[in-house]
Amino acid sequence: NAGVTQTPKFQVLKTGQSMTLQCAQDMNHEYMSWYRQDPGMGLRLIHYSVGAGITDQGEVPNGYNVSRSTTEDFPLRLLSAAPSQTSVYFCASSLRDGKFEKLFFGSGTQLSVL
Amino acid sequence: SQQGEEDPQALSIQEGENATMNCSYKTSINNLQWYRQNSGRGLVHLILIRSNEREKHSGRLRVTLDTSKKSSSLLITASRAADTASYFCATETGGGNKLTFGTGTQLKVEL
Numbered sequence: 001n002a003g004v005t006q007t008p009k010f011q012v013l014k015t016g017q018s019m020t021l022q023c024a025q026d027m028n029h030e031y032m033s034w035y036r037q038d039p040g041m042g043l044r045l046i047h048y049s050v051g052a053g054i055t056d057q058g059e060v061p062n063g064y065n066v067s068r069s070t071t072e073d074f075p076l077r078l079l080s081a082a083p084s085q086t087s088v089y090f091c092a093s094s095l096r097d098g099k100f101e102k103l104f105f106g107s108g109t110q111l112s113v114l
Numbered sequence: 115s116q117q118g119e120e121d122p123q124a125l126s127i128q129e130g131e132n133a134t135m136n137c138s139y140k141t142s143i144n145n146l147q148w149y150r151q152n153s154g155r156g157l158v159h160l161i162l163i164r165s166n167e168r169e170k171h172s173g174r175l176r177v178t179l180d181t182s183k184k185s186s187s188l189l190i191t192a193s194r195a196a197d198t199a200s201y202f203c204a205t206e207t208g209g210g211n212k213l214t215f216g217t218g219t220q221l222k223v224e225l
Contacts, residue, residue, distance in 0.1 A: 042216050043157075043204075101211060103157070105156035105158070
């Protein structure tokens with residue numbers, strides 16, 4: 001199993017550009033989520049999904065869209081990138097069956113918005 | 115807002131010494147988890163302790179939870195250079211797997 005795979009690893013955007021960060025997992029996990037990590041602030045939840053067709057907002061959802069058409073994939077879309085979205089983005093997944101399960105993280109995408 | 119705050123922010127010790135990191139949180143939790151992050155990498159789960167547990171062990175790791183004080187500690191015994199990393203506590207409060215992470219402790223273990 002590859003686990004949680006994120007692409008790309010690095011990306012530079014200009015203000016106003018759009019892009020999609022890809023996340024895929026091969027563990028048949030129902031729960032998937034996106035976090036951003038900024039220096040001194042830990043990780044903050046952007047969006048999450050408890051299963052295909054179901055998504056919800058986290059702590060910092062503004063400027064980001066998500067969809068979950070399959071169990072495996074959970075892409076994060078930046079519609080109009082802003083410098084404040086410069087960050088490292090992590091996708092994470094876990095089983096969800098009424099239990100409290102650990103998160104499996106991808107290796108991250110480092111995004112710079114100029 | 116941050117749920118968990120780690121203390122200290124940075125810790126430097128010699129190989130073989132024990133490292134203790136503390137985490138305080140604000141609201142009632144269902145469970146608390148500790149994660150490790152090596153530089154430039156994703157987070158890796160270390161240990162989970164439920165709200166009705168007070169202490170848990172996993173190898174060289176010992177985690178305690180005091181729900182009355184809303185705090186947890188992570189002890190790494192006989193530290194190694196390979197333990198050099200950032201350590202984060204994360205709390206689960208509302209059901210499901212939405213974790214709220216603290217700001218982390220940077221641990222450096224020197225030879």
